[in-house]
Amino acid sequence: MFQTRIHGRGGQGVVTAAEMLSIAAFLENRHAQAFPNFGSERTGAPVVAFCRMDDKEIRLREPVMAPDAVLIQDPTLLQQVDVFQGLRQDGFMLINSARSFEALGIGDIARNMNPLRCVCVPATELALRFLGRPMPNAVLLGAFARLSGRLAVDSVAAAVRTKFSGVVAEKNITAARAAFDEVDRQLTQQAGVTHS
Amino acid sequence: MSHQPVKFYQTGTFTVGNRLLDESIRSVQATKTRSNSLNSGHRACQGCGEALGARYALDAAMDVSQRQLIAANATGCLEVFSTPYPETSWQLPWIHSLFGNAAAVATGIAAALRAKGRSDVRVIAQGGDGGTTDIGFGCLSGMFERNDDVLYLCYDNEAYMNTGVQRSSATPPAVRTATTMPLGAEPGNPFGQGKFVPTIAMAHRIPYVATATVADLFDLEYKVKKAIQIRGAKYLHIFVPCPLGWGAASSDTIKLADMAKECGLFPVFEAEHGKVTGVSKIRKLIPVEDYLKLQRRYAHLFGKAPATDVISKIQARADENIRTYGLLDTDVR
Amino acid sequence: MxxxxxxxxxxxxxxxxxxxxxxxxxxxxxxxxxxxxxxxxxxxxxxxxxxxxxxxxxxxxxxxxxxxxxxxxxxxxxxxxxxxxxxxxxxxxxxxxxxxxxxxxxxxxxxxxxxxxxxxxxxxxxxxxxxxxxxxxxxxxxxxxxxxxxxxxxxxxxxxxxxxxxxxxxxxxxxxxxxxxxxxxxxxxxxxxxxxxxxxxxxxxxxxxxxxxxxxxxxxxxxxxxxxxxxxxxxxxxxxxxxGRDSGGLIQPYCCDGAHTVVIALGSVLGTIKDVVDELRAQGCALGVLGITSFRPFPLMEIRQALLGCQRVLVLEKSFAVGVGGIVATNVRMALDGTGQKVLTVVAGLGGRAITKSSLAATLVAAMNDQLEPFSFMDLQHEVVDRALGRERQIRRSGPVAESVLRDIGVVASKIS
Known part of the structure; x- marks a missing residue:
């Protein structure tokens, strides 16, 4: 079972991101379960959502406390919420930011993890560029597909199309693919660093 | 052969509904084909205004709907006196659910009929003033604002009679009830409280709102017939004296209903889409005192030292109604 | 489909x-x-x-x-x-x-x-x-x-x-x-x-x-x-x-045959319980699960039948009768009238508190070792309750109970569960 936790703020589509992730897994004939960390949260409040993926039926209903991957849609949460709670050292970390881990003040944490599994992606900037709106959720899923290697980016695209329609869906998908490429570029570069 | 005395009814008065009139202008009550929706044998008190009102209203509704009528009833006297199982006075499909939900139950019936394409069947809800203006008010307002296809009939006898004459929001000021005793500095029900639901109904801009009394059978039947033919929410507020709760003679029910209208305390009018469209004028204005005196619920205002100040405050309410609704036809006088 | x-x-x-x-x-x-x-x-x-x-x-x-x-x-x-x-x-x-x-x-x-x-x-x-x-x-x-x-x-x-x-x-x-x-x-x-x-x-x-x-x-x-x-x-x-699907029915037994301890529950928590029970069974624990699908009517005979042979029943409930104890457990006791089987009640998941595998496993192990109180609350912060009771003993105007409890617990916004 692969468990992902998504952190963001109300209005950023955190819950939708987890749902799309589960749909992408479903489209690859896997079992998936997405659910929000339920609350009556208003716009701007910290929001958490979860997604489990497995090859067999998922019966477990507890919140994801030891995630395999953490997606941070809003880096301002880093100082506010214990977003890395339970994250394994060999887990995945994806942060929506144009800055480095050091600049974000989490250099210590990142250094303790596998560098090929930790990435910052400027998802909001990509969303603004392709969508014209600062909605990082679908964009980050493209990045997540490349980082985790658990999903095909085409599945993410198909999942996006179930939640958005027409031009909005296509723009989101374009942005998601750009994020996929960005992660690919960073990982290739990182692999070079690691091997040299 | 015994002699059957034939009572003489003067034609042309508003109380006549009898068979001496030309057939075309007889009331539904005067016809042999009336449905007797609330059939005889029920357990209402002698002189019960609510029983009369319900009988007049439902027979008229049955007549105009060609007996395609369903009724939802709130808890109250009307429900209790008409139906202890296995007996029932109701000659139409009838349901009693709760005290405060008659309007919503009727909404549900109307929705079911719409779902089944039965536009021929009409729906009424009915209850007393407690079930309408107090506990059932939320459901009533909901039914109004959705403009559900229901005619709501409120039989207003100005207190909770079924439970032993307690004050409702339709109880007028100064009235003695079991919960507003004639004691202390302000005996009876206080001034400055209560509500008049017909005007609140009008504020919902529903197609039809009217008031009526059991003293004017033709007017009551006319309003029921008119309302039942309108699609959407309708409200008819019927003034029904209660001999028991008011401490009045059972033979005075019609008289008291007439006097309430003639003194101006109960305005009789109709309104469409929130605007008053017709008013029953006062034929012979009487002072409120004449009306109050006949009822023991006002007895504390009279006696050795009459509470003239309180009586004049009640008169002021009547006068205000007369002004507001234009109840006096000054041209004719 | x-x-x-x-x-x-x-x-x-x-x-x-x-x-x-x-x-x-x-x-x-x-x-x-x-x-x-x-x-x-x-x-x-x-x-x-x-x-x-x-x-x-x-x-x-x-x-x-x-x-x-x-x-x-x-x-x-x-x-x-x-x-x-x-x-x-x-x-x-x-x-x-x-x-x-x-x-x-x-x-x-x-x-x-x-x-x-x-x-x-x-x-x-x-x-x-x-x-x-x-x-x-x-x-x-x-x-x-x-x-x-x-x-x-x-x-x-x-x-x-x-x-x-x-x-x-x-x-x-x-x-x-x-x-x-x-x-x-x-x-x-x-x-x-x-x-x-x-x-x-x-x-x-x-x-x-x-x-x-x-x-x-x-x-x-x-x-x-x-x-x-x-x-x-x-x-x-x-x-x-x-x-073509099994769905509904009165009860749903899971691995009850030969189980010494059976966990009874209603609703979605059954999934988590089954995962925990599978893991404990792999370690040799004789555990089973009985899901109650129909709570009303309450299938007394069917439950009695399904629990034949087990020594102990642990009823996990997401509510309780304040002033008495378990609600489901009381019904289960009716089903087991006269059998002498032990019925334990653990209340969990109140107001959305996460029911975690680790807490469940600890509770089940405690139950199997006869270390569980007959009526208990999973993951209860006893010290918070005690402090609130203490405050009420000391101060007449102790204020809204819930507010004091949250002051004791502190900020929760940063917690995941």
């Missing part, structure tokens, strides 16, 4: 729509709102021919349902928590009148303190209202139970609540198999009411009954529930024949 990855609420909305309801009453309350929103959308889009009413309260929702069901229309509504309590008088009335309304309960805690999260306090508070109460373990089962519920309700002329855990199921996206319209039509006949408000054959419904017959009328309501004990498994079997 179509496999879909959708929200539980959407799945239920689709299942209800497949049952061709004629009248739907909607009033918003979390966490059931998405269900009626989904139905409203289908009606607006013309995919579902039904009367959809936005009413002014839950009391009105159930009252409208009473009217429409009495007028012969298949009727549906959904609610939760405060909403269920707000309509309580009408809920009792619907069953008293014998109206086969189907209602989803998206289980949620009851205030005060106001709490929107899941537990079973709402359904349990109305367990004796005369409705049948079915609890779904998964969203698939929630879908299936709704389809079965209409059949059950209409066959017996008794209303049915389908209870599903709020948020945990209603807001969870998971794979569900949504039947086709043809399949549902073949399974569920059109509604033939036992009583109906019909101008062609007038009847009086809901009149007064005195001491001379009230007992008999109530016993007949009980008799309907007893009939349901036979009918629920029959309908589940028929459902399987039509849809």
């Amino acid at each position: 179509t496999l879909k990855q959708i929200e539980g609420s959407q799945g239920v909305a689709e299942a209800v729509a497949l049952c061709r309801p004629e009248v739907i009453c909607a009033y918003p309350i979390s966490p059931q709102t998405h269900i009626v929103e989904g139905l409203g959308e289908m009606v607006k889009a013309g995919q579902l021919r039904a009367e959809f009413l936005n009413v002014e309260s839950e009391f009105a929702a159930m009252s409208v349902a009473i009217g429409s069901s009495a007028a012969g229309a298949r009727t549906y509504t959904a609610t939760a928590s405060q909403g269920l309590l707000f309509m309580a008088e009408a809920v009792f009335n619907a069953s008293g009148l014998g109206l086969p309304i189907v209602m989803t309960i998206a289980n949620r805690a009851i205030g005060a303190p106001i709490n929107i999260w899941n537990d079973h306090s709402d359904s349990m508070s109305l367990r004796d209202c005369g409705w049948i109460q079915l609890f779904a373990e998964t969203n698939q089962e929630a879908i299936d139970l709704h389809i079965q519920a209409f059949k059950l309700a209409e066959e017996l002329s008794v209303p049915v609540m389908v209870c599903m855990d709020g948020f945990i199921l209603t807001h969870a996206y998971e794979r569900v198999d949504v039947p086709s319209q043809e399949q549902v039509d073949a399974f569920l006949p059109s509604f033939e009411p036992r009583q109906v408000l019909d101008p062609a054959r007038p009847v009086s419904i809901g009149a007064m009954v005195g001491p001379e017959a009230y007992t008999e009328v109530r016993v007949l309501a009980h008799a309907k529930q007893i009939q349901a004990l036979t009918l629920i498994p029959e309908i589940a079997a028929e459902f399987k024949a039509h849809f």
Whole structure:
């Protein structure tokens, strides 16, 4: 079972991101379960959502406390919420930011993890560029597909199309693919660093 | 052969509904084909205004709907006196659910009929003033604002009679009830409280709102017939004296209903889409005192030292109604 | 059938729509709102021919349902928590009148303190209202139970609540198999009411009954529930024949054969319990699980039968009877009357507190080692309770209890669970 936790703020589509992730897994004939960390949260409040993926039926209903991957849609949460709670050292970390881990003040944490599994992606900037709106959720899923290697980016695209329609869906998908490429570029570069 | 005395009814008065009139202008009550929706044998008190009102209203509704009528009833006297199982006075499909939900139950019936394409069947809800203006008010307002296809009939006898004459929001000021005793500095029900639901109904801009009394059978039947033919929410507020709760003679029910209208305390009018469209004028204005005196619920205002100040405050309410609704036809006088 | 990855609420909305309801009453309350929103959308889009009413309260929702069901229309509504309590008088009335309304309960805690999260306090508070109460373990089962519920309700002329855990199921996206319209039509006949408000054959419904017959009328309501004990498994079997799936029934035993300790629970927590039990069984623990699908009627004989041979029963409950203890456990004790089997109650998941595998495993191990109190609360912060009690002993004007408790616990916004 692969468990992902998504952190963001109300209005950023955190819950939708987890749902799309589960749909992408479903489209690859896997079992998936997405659910929000339920609350009556208003716009701007910290929001958490979860997604489990497995090859067999998922019966477990507890919140994801030891995630395999953490997606941070809003880096301002880093100082506010214990977003890395339970994250394994060999887990995945994806942060929506144009800055480095050091600049974000989490250099210590990142250094303790596998560098090929930790990435910052400027998802909001990509969303603004392709969508014209600062909605990082679908964009980050493209990045997540490349980082985790658990999903095909085409599945993410198909999942996006179930939640958005027409031009909005296509723009989101374009942005998601750009994020996929960005992660690919960073990982290739990182692999070079690691091997040299 | 015994002699059957034939009572003489003067034609042309508003109380006549009898068979001496030309057939075309007889009331539904005067016809042999009336449905007797609330059939005889029920357990209402002698002189019960609510029983009369319900009988007049439902027979008229049955007549105009060609007996395609369903009724939802709130808890109250009307429900209790008409139906202890296995007996029932109701000659139409009838349901009693709760005290405060008659309007919503009727909404549900109307929705079911719409779902089944039965536009021929009409729906009424009915209850007393407690079930309408107090506990059932939320459901009533909901039914109004959705403009559900229901005619709501409120039989207003100005207190909770079924439970032993307690004050409702339709109880007028100064009235003695079991919960507003004639004691202390302000005996009876206080001034400055209560509500008049017909005007609140009008504020919902529903197609039809009217008031009526059991003293004017033709007017009551006319309003029921008119309302039942309108699609959407309708409200008819019927003034029904209660001999028991008011401490009045059972033979005075019609008289008291007439006097309430003639003194101006109960305005009789109709309104469409929130605007008053017709008013029953006062034929012979009487002072409120004449009306109050006949009822023991006002007895504390009279006696050795009459509470003239309180009586004049009640008169002021009547006068205000007369002004507001234009109840006096000054041209004719 | 179509496999879909959708929200539980959407799945239920689709299942209800497949049952061709004629009248739907909607009033918003979390966490059931998405269900009626989904139905409203289908009606607006013309995919579902039904009367959809936005009413002014839950009391009105159930009252409208009473009217429409009495007028012969298949009727549906959904609610939760405060909403269920707000309509309580009408809920009792619907069953008293014998109206086969189907209602989803998206289980949620009851205030005060106001709490929107899941537990079973709402359904349990109305367990004796005369409705049948079915609890779904998964969203698939929630879908299936709704389809079965209409059949059950209409066959017996008794209303049915389908209870599903709020948020945990209603807001969870998971794979569900949504039947086709043809399949549902073949399974569920059109509604033939036992009583109906019909101008062609007038009847009086809901009149007064005195001491001379009230007992008999109530016993007949009980008799309907007893009939349901036979009918629920029959309908589940028929459902399987039509849809090829095991869903519903009275109880669902899991690894009970040879188990020394059996955990009893209702609803979605059964999944987590099964995962824990599998892990403990792999370590040699003789554990089993018994899911109760039908809480009303309560299948006394079936439960007694399923628990034959086990030494100890641990009832995990998402609500409790304040001042006494377990609710489900009390019923289970009735089922085990005279057997001498030990019944332990552990209350968990109140107001949405996460029921974790680790806490469950610790509780089960403690139970197996006879180290569990007969009545206990999982993950209870005892020190917080003690401090609040201490404060009340010391200070007369100790203030709102809930506020002091939260001050003691401190900031929670940063916690995941």
